[in-house]
Amino acid sequence: MLRSPFMANSSPQRTGHPGSRILSVASYRPRTEVGNETVAALIDSSDEWIRRRCGIESRRHAAPDEDLVTMATAAASKALAGAGIDPRDVSAVLVATMSHRGRATTVAPLVADALGATGAAAMDLGAACAGFPYALATADALVRSGAAEYVVLVGAERMTDVIDDRDRGTAFLFGDGAGAVVVGPSQTSEISPVVWGADGSRSEVLRYDEEGILRMAGPEVFRWATSIIPDLAGRALDAAGISASDLAAFIPHQANLRITSVAAKALGLGPHVRVATDIITNGNTGAASIPQAMAAMPDTTGPALLVGFGAGLSYAAQVVTLP
Ligand code: UT7
Numbered sequence: 001m002l003r004s005p006f007m008a009n010s011s012p013q014r015t016g017h018p019g020s021r022i023l024s025v026a027s028y029r030p031r032t033e034v035g036n037e038t039v040a041a042l043i044d045s046s047d048e049w050i051r052r053r054c055g056i057e058s059r060r061h062a063a064p065d066e067d068l069v070t071m072a073t074a075a076a077s078k079a080l081a082g083a084g085i086d087p088r089d090v091s092a093v094l095v096a097t098m099s100h101r102g103r104a105t106t107v108a109p110l111v112a113d114a115l116g117a118t119g120a121a122a123m124d125l126g127a128a129c130a131g132f133p134y135a136l137a138t139a140d141a142l143v144r145s146g147a148a149e150y151v152v153l154v155g156a157e158r159m160t161d162v163i164d165d166r167d168r169g170t171a172f173l174f175g176d177g178a179g180a181v182v183v184g185p186s187q188t189s190e191i192s193p194v195v196w197g198a199d200g201s202r203s204e205v206l207r208y209d210e211e212g213i214l215r216m217a218g219p220e221v222f223r224w225a226t227s228i229i230p231d232l233a234g235r236a237l238d239a240a241g242i243s244a245s246d247l248a249a250f251i252p253h254q255a256n257l258r259i260t261s262v263a264a265k266a267l268g269l270g271p272h273v274r275v276a277t278d279i280i281t282n283g284n285t286g287a288a289s290i291p292q293a294m295a296a297m298p299d300t301t302g303p304a305l306l307v308g309f310g311a312g313l314s315y316a317a318q319v320v321t322l323p
Contacts, residue, residue: 068099088117226263228309236318254283
């Protein structure tokens with residue numbers, strides 16, 4: 001039998017797992033709630049326009065002491081407690097974010113340190129508002145392969161750091177916060193195969209300008225999102241071997257309540273399917289929006305369809321069993 005040179009020496013052989021699952025979910029919402037009137041005053045807008053065009057009534061803005069690491073750590077710490085996992089048993093910390101502007105090059109090692117996850121690998125994952133489902137697929141692969149046992153996965157954004165509060169196209173839309181899950185081994189597949197992709201040829205519709213401020217061609221992004229979600233969602237359901245009527249919940253990236261409504265209608269979701277509407281009181285929190293929306297429906301269990309989409313352009317969807 002051929003023997004791999006990589007097996008020759010010290011490292012123990014890793015045994016993977018048949019599947020993985022989400023053990024717990026938690027959210028951190030910054031203390032300061034900001035109503036539409038406050039943001040509208042700077043952009044010649046109104047509470048009525050904002051509610052009508054995107055469904056948002058309020059969002060959270062982080063205070064100076066609520067930096068990305070603090071918020072991500074708070075959500076991750078709560079998720080670990082919920083799962084009953086000791087931070088020292090965490091093998092990997094993944095942080096999905098698009099708004100990191102701190103002096104450290106990546107956020108995840110700081111979060112791992114703050115958690116006391118001293119034995120964990122740590123890395124950031126950049127896929128903008130698709131970051132959470134991208135990172136969830138990565139966590140699932142790590143656990144299945146045996147490269148990791150328990151993974152802490154955080155979506156964290158301080159969008160107020162990268163938004164111009166006088167930009168009419170974005171100032172009212174985005175908010176700050178963090179959401180986290182703990183992923184661990186399972187005898188069955190409770191995170192179904194991801195369906196994902198990217199279209200870098202259209203990256204200019206959501207991009208950072210020379211000052212590092214996010215600029216968005218809103219209507220173009222809106223049309224792109226509503227055109228790709230039905231097919232993406234359908235393929236994710238096929239990959240999970242279920243149909244839309246089997247779903248307990250639909251949790252798309254909270255980009256705009258109208259995008260969620262168009263997608264839910266296109267999927268023909270029945271009244272028994274709980275549709276995430278966390279954007280109403282949370283705004284669009286980028287990579288944090290899906291785990292925050294999951295945490296906002298603690299009484300819902302069963303299969304949930306997650307769909308992420310945004311800058312890149314990047315997109316990803318998968319079905320998970322809610323913990
Ligand atoms: O999370 C990453 C992915 N992001 C998204 O998926 C966001 C996708 N885009 C959107 O959600 C929407 O494009 C927005 C909510 C950002 C904007 O809504 P919209 O319906 O696309 O507005 P619009 O830019 O087409 O503007 C419609 C009208 C225009 O007036 P006219 O030309 O019809 O007279 C704008 O000048 O509304 C006007 N307008 C505003 N009015 C009040 C544009 N921005 C504002 C504003 N307040 N902030």
